[in-house]
Amino acid sequence: MGLESNLTGTFVGTRLSDALNWARKYSLFQYPFVTACCGMEFMSAACSHYDISRFGAEIPRFSPRQADLLFVVGTVSHKLAPVLRKVYDQMCDPKWVVSFGACASSGGFYDNYCTVQGIDTIIPVDVYIPGCPPRPEQVLDALIMLQEKIQREPLEKQA
C-alpha cells in the first residue's frame, strides 16, 4: 500500500506506539499483592506447570517500584485498603492492574462490615478474573487479554 511495498526487504515500518506496546506487553513485571487463599492458586498459575513465562510475565518483583503489573490476589479489607492504594501509587507508569478472583473483584461472599466490595473502589482495574479461586487457564487468559489491551494503547496515554 504505502512506502513498505517499494522498500521490500530493507526495513520494517511500524509506529512507535506499536513497537513500544509490543515490547511492554511481553515484559510484564508483576507485583503479586497476595492477601488470601487465591495466593495458592496464583502460585500454581505462576509456576512451571502453566508456565506463565511463555507470556513474558514470569518474574515477580516484590517491590512495587520495579513492577508494572499489579496482581491483587485475594480479599482486601478496609484496613488494608490504604496499603493497596500506596502500593499502587508507588508503581511507575505505565502500570496495569489485574483483579484476581471473586473477592478482589467484588468482595466475593464477604459482604460484610470489614471487606472492600471490589478493589475498583480504590484503584483502577484493567482486567477482572472471576472465580473462587480462578483456574490457572483463566489467569493466563486474563494475561492475554491484558496484552491485547496494552497493544491497543495510544502513545499519548503513556506519558
Added chain:
Amino acid sequence: MSKKAIERLSAKFADQVLATHDAHGDETAVIKRDRLLDILRFLRDEKDLAFDMPIDLTVVDWYRKREPRFEVVYHLYSVTMKHRLRLKVPVDEDDARVPSSYPVWPGFDWYEREAYDLYGVVFDGHPNLKRILMWEGFEGHPLRKDYPINKRQPITTLLGEKS
C-alpha cells in the same frame, strides 16, 4: 472429663454460681461477675483443678432473646489434669463490663481486646484495652446483633495522611 471442677467450684463459691450443666463432658458453670477474679484464681491455683491454659474467650450477644444481653464465655483447660471447663458470665447491656482476666492468664490479653473490639464489652483492669482488628476511628462494634448489616466504614485517608 470429670465433674470435679464444677463440684469444687459450687462448693467454694456457692453464692456466685448461678447454674451449672454438663452434657457429653462439656462442664459449664454460669457465674456472677462480682468475684470473677477470685474464681479464676481459684481454678488456676488449686492443685487438683490447675486450669493453667486459657483456651478461648469470647462473647455471645443474645440481642432481644435473653436478658441480660451479653454473656462472656471463658474456655479453660488443664494441661496437667487434662480436663476442661467453660465459664459463662452474663452482663447487662447498660453495664457491659467484667474484670480483666489478664492478671490471672496473660494469654487472654488479645482475646479480651478482640471481645472489646467486636462486642464492646469492657474489661476493667486490662493494661492495653484498645481495638485489635478494626481500625482506628471505627465506630461501633460490628459483631453486635444490632450493628447494621450493610453499614460500611471505609478508610478515606491515604497512608501517612492525617485524618
